[in-house]
Amino acid sequence: MIQGVEIKKLVRHSDDRGFFMEILRDDDKLLKNFGQASLSKSYPGVIKAFHYHKKQDDIWFFPAGNAQVVLYDVREESPTKGETNVFYLGEDNPQILLIPVGVAHGYRVLGSSPAIIVYFTSQSYDPADPDEYRIPWDDSEINFDWSTKNR
Numbered sequence: 239m240i241q242g243v244e245i246k247k248l249v250r251h252s253d254d255r256g257f258f259m260e261i262l263r264d265d266d267k268l269l270k271n272f273g274q275a276s277l278s279k280s281y282p283g284v285i286k287a288f289h290y291h292k293k294q295d296d297i298w299f300f301p302a303g304n305a306q307v308v309l310y311d312v313r314e315e316s317p318t319k320g321e322t323n324v325f326y327l328g329e330d331n332p333q334i335l336l337i338p339v340g341v342a343h344g345y346r347v348l349g350s351s352p353a354i355i356v357y358f359t360s361q362s363y364d365p366a367d368p369d370e371y372r373i374p375w376d377d378s379e380i381n382f383d384w385s386t387k388n389r
């Protein structure tokens with residue numbers, strides 16, 4: 239696994255009314271500090287990739303729909319530089335994922351319903367100087383094949 243990436247499985251407490259699930263606790267010690275909580279919705283088939291940050295860590299959670307999440311370590315001094323990790327997150331697999339500074343991240347929406355992502359960042363967004371760096375989704379160095387492999 240890419241150095242600094244962490245994943246936590248969420249526990250569903252189901253009963254005859256539905257279910258309850260904790261998402262993120264301060265004693266998880268995952269996020270250095272709270273900066274911002276954000277939500278976005280992406281339509282089926284959309285690929286949002288790749289982004290990385292120089293200051294903030296992200297924690298991703300997909301409460302609805304399902305996504306193929308791809309991480310790529312772009313940190314020069316990292317022992318896992320150049321490593322790719324793939325996770326399947328969403329309503330079928332409720333987990334939170336910590337993405338550290340310098341790890342490029344993106345996702346593809348799977349299935350026929352939109353995916354909702356709720357994410358927590360260790361800094362709030364500064365429109366005058368956004369901590370947002372982009373790499374094309376089909377970057378030749380990352381060389382990730384986003385297609386579903388029928389087998």
Ligand SMILES: Cc1cn([C@H]2C[C@H](O)[C@@H](COP(=O)(O)OP(=O)(O)O[C@H]3O[C@H](C)C(=O)[C@H](O)[C@H]3O)O2)c(=O)[nH]c1=O
Nearest residue numbers: 274276278286289290296343344355362363364365370
């Ligand atoms: C991130 C952000 C964006 N914006 C504005 C800026 C643009 O006018 C608009 C859409 O922003 P953007 O195209 O950067 O949004 P996404 O492509 O969904 O990217 C975001 O979600 C993916 C999953 C990431 O991983 C990125 O780090 C994060 O930036 O919202 C704000 O006003 N506040 C914010 O915190």
